[in-house]
Amino acid sequence: MNIKFIDKLLKIDRRIIFVLVVIAIVIPILFPLNLPVQVTDEVRGVFNEVEKLPPGSTILVAFDYEPSTTPEMEPMGIALMRQCFDKGLKVVGISWLQQAPGNAIKVLSKIQGEYDTKAAEGKREKSLVYGEDYAYMGFQPGWQAMILGIGRDFKGTCKVDYKGNDAFSLPILKDIEKLADFPYLICLHDDSMINHWIIYGHEITGIRIGSMCTAVMAPGIYANLNAGQITGIVGGLKGGSEYEKLLKYRGAATSGMDSQTVIHVLIVIFILVGNFAYLIKEHHLKKERMR
Amino acid sequence: MDFFKRKLPLVIVFLTGVVMMISFYVPHTPFNQIWDGASNWYQIIRSFTLVIAVVSLIRSHYRKIKTGKQGWGYSGIMFFVLIVTAVCGIIPDSVHPVFGNKSGSLYMWIFDYVNTAAAATVFSLLAFYIASAAYRAFRVRTIDATIMLVAALIVMIGRVPWGEQFSELITSRISPHLKFLRLDVLTSFFLNYPTAASKRAIYLGIALASVSTSLRIILGIERTYMGGDD
Numbered sequence: 007m008n009i010k011f012i013d014k015l016l017k018i019d020r021r022i023i024f025v026l027v028v029i030a031i032v033i034p035i036l037f038p039l040n041l042p043v044q045v046t047d048e049v050r051g052v053f054n055e056v057e058k059l060p061p062g063s064t065i066l067v068a069f070d071y072e073p074s075t076t077p078e079m080e081p082m083g084i085a086l087m088r089q090c091f092d093k094g095l096k097v098v099g100i101s102w103l104q105q106a107p108g109n110a111i112k113v114l115s116k117i118q119g120e121y122d123t124k125a126a127e128g129k130r131e132k133s134l135v136y137g138e139d140y141a142y143m144g145f146q147p148g149w150q151a152m153i154l155g156i157g158r159d160f161k162g163t164c165k166v167d168y169k170g171n172d173a174f175s176l177p178i179l180k181d182i183e184k185l186a187d188f189p190y191l192i193c194l195h196d197d198s199m200i201n202h203w204i205i206y207g208h209e210i211t212g213i214r215i216g217s218m219c220t221a222v223m224a225p226g227i228y229a230n231l232n233a234g235q236i237t238g239i240v241g242g243l244k245g246g247s248e249y250e251k252l253l254k255y256r257g258a259a260t261s262g263m264d265s266q267t268v269i270h271v272l273i274v275i276f277i278l279v280g281n282f283a284y285l286i287k288e289h290h291l292k293k294e295r296m297r
Numbered sequence: 298m299d300f301f302k303r304k305l306p307l308v309i310v311f312l313t314g315v316v317m318m319i320s321f322y323v324p325h326t327p328f329n330q331i332w333d334g335a336s337n338w339y340q341i342i343r344s345f346t347l348v349i350a351v352v353s354l355i356r357s358h359y360r361k362i363k364t365g366k367q368g369w370g371y372s373g374i375m376f377f378v379l380i381v382t383a384v385c386g387i388i389p390d391s392v393h394p395v396f397g398n399k400s401g402s403l404y405m406w407i408f409d410y411v412n413t414a415a416a417a418t419v420f421s422l423l424a425f426y427i428a429s430a431a432y433r434a435f436r437v438r439t440i441d442a443t444i445m446l447v448a449a450l451i452v453m454i455g456r457v458p459w460g461e462q463f464s465e466l467i468t469s470r471i472s473p474h475l476k477f478l479r480l481d482v483l484t485s486f487f488l489n490y491p492t493a494a495s496k497r498a499i500y501l502g503i504a505l506a507s508v509s510t511s512l513r514i515i516l517g518i519e520r521t522y523m524g525g526d527d
């Protein structure tokens with residue numbers, strides 16, 4: 007093989023790589039591949055836990071992801087909200103991160119708009135009512151102290167919701183005194199927030215926890231899954247697409263999987279070509295030294 | 298003076314640490330009241346760290362503008378955005394619907410179309426740099442690097458639909474007993490066993506180190522939080 011070609015291949019301008027990445031991401035968006043998604047046990051662990059809750063149950067959802075991970079996390083949040091409200095569950099939201107409330111408000115507003123439209127079209131008896139069907143407690147500072155606080159007294163710790171309403175005045179919190187009164191907690195996180203919920207929530211109060219996280223965080227919490235500290239993991243866009251498949255609709259996560267598939271294959275090709283060229287070059291240099 | 302600067306902080310830390318430890322395990326009066334009070338104090342202090350962060354940011358960028366350092370224009374933009382966002386968020390929507398933090402307000406518009414868009418864009422740059430690094434830097438120079446490369450390739454392909462379909466096609470054609478060689482099955486094995494085991498070891502190490510460091514601080518052996526030359 008021509009060594010000059012191998013040298014050129016090894017020193018290829020990275021802008022060419024960037025252009026190939028853009029093409030790999032954009033083409034599947036413009037021309038969907040509709041690839042089938044297989045559901046894993048980890049995702050079923052969260053889905054089934056929500057499915058088995060009786061209508062009227064109130065779950066706690068911790069919106070703890072930052073704007074940078076919105077494209078990955080928002081589809082999961084929307085899928086979760088749809089599942090909960092279609093089943094007649096109630097949702098109480100809370101956030102530990104300063105930037106998370108914007109994301110939570112965005113998801114809840116979008117869902118409220120959807121259900122307003124459904125009610126107007128007669129597809130649903132009535133739309134969602136804030137304070138009765140869902141509530142959002144906003145940003146609550148203190149991390150571990152906050153979890154320990156709500157473990158003993160939820161309304162005493164989260165005194166007002168994000169709109170400024172007194173927690174004691176919200177009908178949805180009528181039967182909620184402490185964290186253990188929620189049958190399930192789902193943490194939407196892009197960092198190690200889940201560890202605080204496990205240590206100060208699950209281990210002390212026994213609350214069952216599900217994780218919805220970025221793909222980067224998912225491998226790190228398999229130890230918690232295997233230990234039974236969480237019921238399941240919905241990891242990254244793949245996890246979101248599996249959740250959407252279980253809910254029988256094609257959303258942003260499923261659409262994004264087409265691009266993710268192509269870019270993964272492209273990166274594998276890059277790794278293989280780069281190493282192939284490297285090995286050829288090394289073999290050539292070895293031969294040169296032996297001469 | 299030496300007592301107030303060196304001895305008193307140690308006494309406060311020791312007493313606070315011991316009382317909080319007892320309060321964690323004893324839920325009865327007065328420890329539950331101490332616990333609740335301390336939790337409220339912690340939340341208030343935590344909130345004030347946000348104030349300190351903003352003040353520190355303003356001071357640092359003001360100094361940059363005042364001395365005319367390179368990039369002072371960006372500091373000016375930072376001030377403008379800080380003031381606009383704060384004003385829009387702090388003024389309640391009862392004054393005008395454009396204020397407040399409800400959906401449709403200017404504050405949420407800035408969050409959705411400036412903050413989220415910019416943050417997601419910066420994060421997305423990673424994809425380009427990872428692709429470039431994968432091509433240029435990911436080399437099979439050693440056995441460890443080769444093992445990592447093979448594992449990475451299996452997980453990357455095993456986590457996408459094509460990988461699942463392709464490996465199922467190949468293994469089912471050869472023999473149904475080769476199901477364990479499917480890429481999605483191998484990926485699940487890697488995540489549930491080697492990854493979980495190593496993470497568990499890291500968690501144990503972190504937990505033991507945290508207990509050890511906390512005890513050292515409570516007993517006054519570790520004094521780096523006091524600053525100075527101690």
